[in-house]
Amino acid sequence: MAEPIKSRLRKLLPWALGLFAGGIVLVLAIAYSGIFNVAASAGHPELLEWLLTLGKSRSVIVNSKPVDAPELNLTELVPLGAAHFQGGCATCHGVPGQSVNPVYDQMLPQPPDLQIHAPMWKREQLFWMVRHGIQFTGMPAWSGDKRDDEVWAVVAFLEALPSMKPEDYRRYARGNAQDNIETQNYAAREFADKGRAKINITACNRCHDTEDAQPTSPYVPRLGGQAKAYLKRALHEYHNDLRQSGFMEPIAGELDDEHINRLTDYYASLTVPVNNPAQYPSSPKLELGRQLAENGDRSLKIPACLSCHGVNKRPDYPRLAGQPEQYLRQQLQVLRQGIRAKTSYGLLMTTIARRLTEQQAEAAAAFFASQSLAERVDHKAGEGLRQ
Template sequence: MHVNWKHVAVVLAILPFAVVFGAWIGFFNVGASSGHWKITDWFLHFAMRSAVRTYALAVEVPPGLPHHAVQTAAGHFARGCALCHGAPGEPRSPAVLRMLPQPPDLAERVNTWSDAELFRIVKHGVRFTGMPAWPSEQREDEAWAMVAFLRRLPALGVEGYRDLAYGPAGALIDRPTTFQQALAECTRCHGVDGRGRSTATPVIAGQNEAYLLQSLGAYAEDRRASGVMNVVAKIVDRRHWQGLAAHFAALPPPPGRPGTATELVEAGRKLATEGNPSRRIPACLVCHASRDRNPVFPSLAGQPAPYVKQQLRLFREGRRGGTGYGHLMREVARTLSDNEIVALAAYFATAESRPARSIAIRSGLESR
């Protein structure tokens, strides 16, 4: 068979103009009342799965999924994902079923993807499908928490899902307008007592009002990264922020949970109370436990160890801030080793919430 390459070259040169002309006259039907041709639908899904598989090769999967953060992920799933993908006891709406392409029922499809592929989809989304990227790309830990939740999703019953996603609130308010609705949105993850419903959630009971208000503002304005809290802070009406901060500030903080004085806890206590002068690491308790501390410095006593570890790592990586004092913690955290972070987290998880003047503290840089 003889191929006339001159004719082929002419066709290839004309083809782009023909495509543009076809688009200009409206030849291509973009209506969503009918689906793609079967071959088009197959090709698009083939291309999507292939792209996810390829890009997932670069994903570093952690040794274990963060199952301790599943409740927080479930709370976000109810707010940002269930509308399209459905949830146990909450089928997708007829309107969503008319979308092209149709969002899958994740309980049925999640096991067709690897952990790395799920992470890739959760973090970066999928173009041309309505699947958005994670609200904060800096928080890979939250994306991995969602992967852990998705792994559990197929086995969750209606009650199990509702307990994880809604907790004492019992339901989700699409747009909280009253104070009680705003409070219910907070308690879905922070609990009625403000002590958190998982070890990935901070204790906000007994925190200073100023700190809580600054945190809400930082989340709402994307100055502090969190795909979970950035969304919630924007949904809750600002006129309720002061009331919410006052409510949780008035709740009693958790009692101390003194345990065995292990070497790890003792190492954390020594660093928290004395710092390390040779490395210019100040004592944590100078800023986080003294009676006269800056009101926007939070109390760390009783905070869950996994939460403290993650926040210190974020500071060390330069991924956490939000207030005018974030640079101070980033400067301190960048010198901390993994072992020191683990030790500090273990110490604060068992520490009692009490004024610093009742214990001896040396800053490591100066006496106080």
């Protein structure tokens, strides 16, 4: 019984190969002839549109299955995701209460209105699309290699977007950049000369601190009072793709040396507000953090944090006192994953961060978050547990 079947298959094989080869030749002939109209204004034939939509949807659903979605704190992450969306996504996708520019409305495929379309996707699927982009749509992959932590901030924003009113979106998207973002703030002459003011992609105040405001999210570092040498190094590393961040790389890429010098001068001289540091009761966790900051851990070859990160130590290293605990924990995780190992500075800290236990990493972050931002001085033994 098996032999007749094999015989028939052998006879059909040349025909099948011939049809396959003929199909390839036909496709190549159509492509070469130019008869298929690729103009965006022509749109897609209904069958092709259905196939493309089906292929995209199934690809997202299947490829996002391995994604392990975490719990998201929308209060902390939405402002950060909204600021990035305003700078990098809103031009194509539009924002609540404002129509899309007709130029982007004529793209093929048309960028979706995410207030309507975001709820159609699960959290894992939104992450996959933001992280990897989608071919043939103009949707790019995330520019910060391996910075999944940043992508989740955008996902948090997309989950909150459908219920946002226009005024809610503006509040989140502008962050601390309060001045001159509405048309009515411009005199007619200034408006005629400069156009409508927008929250520009390089508006640092969308996320970072000002003289009278803290960062908009605890996942954003405070820059006021940092040493100019460190700020300048960080911006150059982002600019040259030596430090990974889908938030900061697009911004730093727009800056030239003059911009960087002016920005670092501004933040280094920015008056640091007398903030209320994170309030922690005296605990073994803070004591462990203080020990690491002041003495390190010789058994694990971990140097004292303040040997480099104190105000009178390395000016090309960040000062950690008063930084948000969430930001410090996140950066330690980024270092432990080797994402920051492209420079000698990053490689050094990667080695140290990998020696920390999870308990030590959390303790160090909690300790520095409990310190007064205004002081930014070296600590003496016993002074680290101020409330």
